[in-house]
Amino acid sequence: MKIALVQINPVIGDFAANSRRIVEGAREARDRGCRLAIFPELVLSGYPPQDLLERRSFLDDHERAMARLVADLPDLDVLFGCIERRPQEEKGKHLFNAAVVARRGEIVFRARKRLLPSYDVFDETRYFEPGQLPDLYHVDGLNFAVTICEDVWHREVGEYQAEPVDELFAAARAAGAGIDAVINVSASPFQRSKEKTRKDIFAGISRKYRVPFLYANQVGGQDSLLFDGRSHVLGPSGATVCQAKGFADDLVVVDSDGWRGDMHAPAEVEELSSIHDGLVMGVRDYVRKCGFSSAVLGLSGGIDSALTATIAVAALGPENVLGVAMPSVYSAAESLTDARLLAERLGCRFEVIPIKGLFDTFRQTLDPLFHGLAEDLAEQNLQARIRGNLLMALSNKFGHMLLTTGNKSEMAVGYCTLYGDMSGGLAVISDVPKQLVYQLARHVNREREIIPARTIVRAPTAELKADQRDQDDLPPYDVLDQVLEMHLEKGYALVDIVSQGFEEAMVRDILRRIRINEYKRKQAPMGLKVTSKAFGYGRRYPTVQNYRE
16 A cells, blocks of 8 residues: 655645645645555644634634545545544543544544643643544554654653553554554654654654554744654664655655655755754745745854855845845954855845944934943944844835844843844844854855855954954853753753863853843744754743842
8 A cells, every 4th residue: 555645834824725735735645546645743724823722713714624625635545633622511621633534525533642742842731632542543454553743752751641652552452453553643843963863763663563653744934943844654673764855845655565665865864954954944934924025134244144144045045135234333344345255156135334324323312421431332232223223124115024143152141132133033043053053154165165264264253342252252152052052952050060061150150141131032033943942932931030050
């Protein structure tokens, strides 16, 4: 029997477009001789719908769309994720996160998600009730155990009472039935190093029970989340026998006779390529799904804006990206030269708006109040805010999405200016630590030099005062990034970090900066998530608090 794994890029709440993509994918699967087409978790609504699930109109429209979809599907079994209402009179949440099989205009199988994640970016217990152990799904003499995303992560997460896969096999044995394969429909967001973890988990299940594992994952950018797709099938030995593309719509077919299928991408993931491709997809989807078609950003001649520009051009095309240099009296000549050279190599439009006159006007206006006081951070931030205002004016006038260019290291310690360089609609690299910025820049240049070499090797500087360097105010970025990763992603306490050989006074200062700059991050534009813990709704710290380690 031929089986298709179909990964599509849904838009949350666009039931008509999502249904159309599902029908098109099912028809392609039928035309390729498939008996079954498998789609991702909550594919009809898009994932995660969040508080739309609390709107009756949303649920009513979902039900109507589902009825039309089931009627429109071609003649093969189609397994897909959807929302299912529970009776209002029953205790608990009134929804299931479900997977159903449609066959000739009817629903012939249902499974409900049993493990509901409520950590990091997930909040499913807010909306859904856990399901019970489902029956096996039968088609053409094969028995499938159907699971939904988190249902196969119980050992990795370690906080669940149920073990759905083990319980499915135990129930099958008790009933004298066999299981021929495990299916997992998923909406699993991307983060660096996650693909190996996924395959290790799935391969462990395959090897333990000597059955294939079929994984259909959502693809596309949704707010800050990046879904990488990479749907695949593992054989009974845990080896990859079928593989879909990453970060793109795709359909792959596997044959249950020998369990061999399409290989549209390498089984092993190259991490830098994945992060880069994820950011490109995230920019493209966020900009276009929000109704924009073009972007504007400041080009300082520094590495952060250079990397952001290359991602924007890859996502939107050079004709849809405007780079703007806004030199001040503190800007080095090479900064403008390198910004112009980058734009020429990318083929995007480039404009120069000097800010000296505006800066002088601001200082003259404020002189009656600032008179006699030495210039300090206030004057530095004025320059950043002038630039932010100019970029927002261009965004408003021409309908460009403004992309901010700050990295995670700066965001963590507040090395950024509210209403200045933080102004914008999307923070492209706000979850990319500085050292990873350098790695991605070299990755961009792997075949030819796009980002000027000088941009990569120059000491980073905000150029807001004479002879300024980032490292005048911050620890070296290689040290800072290690401390940030230990504290933000691994949850290390002060004493744990110091025990790794880092100076206590420096670590205390970094943790202090993280704490006192929460208010800035709460006002920052949404960023694209590529690490295990990004700033945003997956990190829920109070802004007003006084806890010190």
